[in-house]
Amino acid sequence: MSLLDLTPVVPVVVIEDAGTAVPLARALVAGGLPVIEITLRTPAALEAVRRIAAEVPDAVVGAGTVRTADDVTAALGAGARFLVSPGTTPSLLAAMVSSGVPYLPGVATATEAMTLAEQGVREMKFFPAESAGGVSYLKALSGPLPDVRFCPTGGITPANAPSYLALANVGCVGGSWVTPAVLLAAGDYPRIEKLAAEAACLRTSP
Structure with a gap:
């Protein structure tokens, strides 16, 4: 099955403390969002991927903000099961293609x-x-590019996510609202689980 079909919302997570990774992942899985993108923006990111991959078997953990072939190698070494990049270069695409895991x-x-x-x-x-x-x-792109599907990320909120998910060429959306920094810092995993459960219900029919 395609990565885009596993969940309506992919939480895009910035981890400052690797110690929060496992309880966070468990809360997201319990809320119905098993696909988790850990962005490679902090020193704790790869360790967070490593811990989730080792300790939360029901989670599909991947690495985001992948920018170089070295990032691909490091993410795979940590146990990432998918890769996401903010943009694409020839060398990065070649590394992602050869990674053996799904990539966006x-x-x-x-x-x-x-x-x-x-x-x-x-x-x-x-x-x-x-x-x-x-x-x-994205709606305009569906005409000339009917065989391409997207995961829109950047500025996605609970308010506009249903409009994206209603498009035929959108499989899922990425968003950071499910794991706000203030809740992570407070260790409020029950609230994160609730946000995940709400996000898991956002998909609408095209």
Whole structure:
């Protein structure tokens, strides 16, 4: 099954303390969001991926903000089961293709999406979604690129997520609202589980 079909919302998580990774992942899984993207933006990120991969078997943990081939190697070594990038370069795409795990290379324009489609990529991250044109832009892309599907990320909220999920070319959305920093810092995992449960119910039919 495609990564885009596993969940309506992929939590995009910034981990400052690797000690929060396992209880956070358990809360997200319990709330119905098993696919978790840990962004490689902090020193704790790879250790967080490693701990979740080892201790939360029901979680599908991946690495986001993957920018280089070295990032791909490090993420795979930590146990990442998928890769997400904010944009795409030839060397990064080659590393992602050869990784052996699902990947969502980032695009923001029709040209970028067409360039990847020419190379056989049919599933992509659309980023930054709201700034790059949002729902109306993705709807426009569905005509000339009917075989390409997206995971929009960037500016996605509980209010606008259903509009994205209603599009035929959107499989899921990525969002950080499910794991706000203030709740992580407070260790309020019951509240995070509740936010996850609410997000898991956001999918609508096209």
